[in-house]
Amino acid sequence: MKIEINNLHFTYPTGLEAIQGISLNIDSGEQVAIVGQNGAGKTTLVRHFNGLLKPTSGSISIGDWDTKKYSVAKLASRVGYVFQNPDDQLFSKSVLAEVEYGPKNLGYAKEKTNKLVTRALAWTELTEKTETNPYDLSPTWRKMVALASIIAMDTPIVIFDEPTTGQDFANVSRIAHVIAELKKEGKTVITITHDIDFCAENFERVIALSNGQILLDGKSHEVLGQEEVLSQTYVDPPQLTRLGKLLKLKETVITQTEFLQQIARD
Amino acid sequence: MAFVNIKNLNYQYPLTKTPALRDINLQINQGEFISIIGANGAGKSTLCYALAGFVPHFFKGEFSGTIEVAGVESNKSTLEEWVLNVGLAFQNPFNQISGAKYSVFEEIAFGLENIGVPREQMKSRVEEAMQLTGISHLADRSPYSLSGGQQQRLALTSILVMQPKLLVLDEPTSQMDPIGTREVFGVIHKLTQNGMTVVMVEHKVEWIANFATRVVALKDGSVLLEGKPNEVLTSDALMESGFGVSRYTSTAREAKKQGLWKKEKLPVTLSEAAEGFNSK
Numbered sequence: 001m002k003i004e005i006n007n008l009h010f011t012y013p014t015g016l017e018a019i020q021g022i023s024l025n026i027d028s029g030e031q032v033a034i035v036g037q038n039g040a041g042k043t044t045l046v047r048h049f050n051g052l053l054k055p056t057s058g059s060i061s062i063g064d065w066d067t068k069k070y071s072v073a074k075l076a077s078r079v080g081y082v083f084q085n086p087d088d089q090l091f092s093k094s095v096l097a098e099v100e101y102g103p104k105n106l107g108y109a110k111e112k113t114n115k116l117v118t119r120a121l122a123w124t125e126l127t128e129k130t131e132t133n134p135y136d137l138s139p140t141w142r143k144m145v146a147l148a149s150i151i152a153m154d155t156p157i158v159i160f161d162e163p164t165t166g167q168d169f170a171n172v173s174r175i176a177h178v179i180a181e182l183k184k185e186g187k188t189v190i191t192i193t194h195d196i197d198f199c200a201e202n203f204e205r206v207i208a209l210s211n212g213q214i215l216l217d218g219k220s221h222e223v224l225g226q227e228e229v230l231s232q233t234y235v236d237p238p239q240l241t242r243l244g245k246l247l248k249l250k251e252t253v254i255t256q257t258e259f260l261q262q263i264a265r266d
Numbered sequence: 267m268a269f270v271n272i273k274n275l276n277y278q279y280p281l282t283k284t285p286a287l288r289d290i291n292l293q294i295n296q297g298e299f300i301s302i303i304g305a306n307g308a309g310k311s312t313l314c315y316a317l318a319g320f321v322p323h324f325f326k327g328e329f330s331g332t333i334e335v336a337g338v339e340s341n342k343s344t345l346e347e348w349v350l351n352v353g354l355a356f357q358n359p360f361n362q363i364s365g366a367k368y369s370v371f372e373e374i375a376f377g378l379e380n381i382g383v384p385r386e387q388m389k390s391r392v393e394e395a396m397q398l399t400g401i402s403h404l405a406d407r408s409p410y411s412l413s414g415g416q417q418q419r420l421a422l423t424s425i426l427v428m429q430p431k432l433l434v435l436d437e438p439t440s441q442m443d444p445i446g447t448r449e450v451f452g453v454i455h456k457l458t459q460n461g462m463t464v465v466m467v468e469h470k471v472e473w474i475a476n477f478a479t480r481v482v483a484l485k486d487g488s489v490l491l492e493g494k495p496n497e498v499l500t501s502d503a504l505m506e507s508g509f510g511v512s513r514y515t516s517t518a519r520e521a522k523k524q525g526l527w528k529k530e531k532l533p534v535t536l537s538e539a540a541e542g543f544n545s546k
Contacts (some may be wrong), residue, residue, distance in 0.1 A: 014321060037445065038413050038415045038416075038442070038443050038444045038446065040413075084414075138306060138307055139306075140306040140307075149472060160439075165435065165440055165441060166357070166440045167306070168305045168306040168508075168509070168510065169305065169402050169508055169509055169510030170306075170471070170508050171306065172510065194443055194444075195444075197513055234443050234444055234445045235443075235444070238513070239472070239512065239513040239514060239536065240513050240514075240517060242536055243514065243536060243539050243540060243543070245515075246536065246540040247540060247543055247544065256513065256516065256517045256520060259517055260517065260520060260521060260526065262523065263521065263526050263543065264524065264526060
């Protein structure tokens, strides 16, 4: 399902002009990371995708739906949104009830709901924890519950807001696994992140925002290699990209495999 | 005599089945910058709570062993006395902000009000602390209108204004962009040079390697490793424990297997990695 954004502007009631003319398209099945400094407009932008915010001017459509004409509840069948803080999102007494809530609410048949819930629990490694109260779990496992409850809704588009903040290595790997599984199913994944190494390893396209506008938009290699432009929005290139530059490697590298191949060749 | 002295510390939260801290022994000298690392659930935050006196004064449960700061034992002191020496910035700044104050300035002054600092002194101390952490321009904002990164700076400022002898920070930069992280590490470095002792839980390995004097890695509530940053952060035991090391370390480890990294020592920082790969 395609996302089309046309000259989007958004001004908060305080007068803060958070989005200042953004136009872009995201195709079905793309994996996109949105980066930029605190206050660049990342969260404001993605909150337009599920209708939490409506454009001050310009437009955004999800498939054939103009978000101005559809409620958040309606848009929830097309766009899933995983909040940065799981505690903003969780409210059920057990993990199972939490994960079931979304698909049930969308009115899916029992069989389909069960299938989606089982899939979501398996991807997030929560199968053994279904009876636990989410608030008895550690914050990192609560994060997985928040992920599972959104994935279970089987929306064609899934948004993650800072998924790796405060997560350890094991959990970051779990989140990367979920994103890879969503990709296999042809879902569109959009992620806001400060974790540029995570971005380099898991996303094909990167959009860098600065002061409510697009600074860069393109393939990960093209965007993440532009150290000087990125510094305008206080984004450092991935560690191995910086190392590659220092070593004067011929091509921009962003992953370990690429780095080692070039080192072996040069 | 070490400034902080932790002896045979064991602790288990109420209603839990396994200890959160097991037999921890740690000595920290004045002016040291100790970084605590480990996977989620390793006991990092609990150790912070213990240093700050919340364990056992606030969280009950089974506690044994001793913690001494500046020659005083936490068991033999009240929490009110203890907080004059030790300041803790919480992992989630939202849990720390009092909710009782309308502006950032008042929030920072709150702790000083509680210990009866005279008004004139209060104003200058708050202003000084705000300047140090770069939030002077936010003085009149509501604490709740701030971004995650700004709230973390506020939380840090509210602790610094108390002028603790031991500063304990639980992931103080987790919601900050690189420039915020750089500034916080800069501030802490300055403070340690002026004699403050700092214990900081942090995942950002490259920053730890550049600033910490010593790294303590926890696993399942015990000390797994302790030593100089490069030794701990490049050790095989740390990698096997499931801790996310720097990409420079993991890539050089792989390069070593392929004969592309010739040095004995693995790198943690960009400059170490560049030097090693250049000299191959």
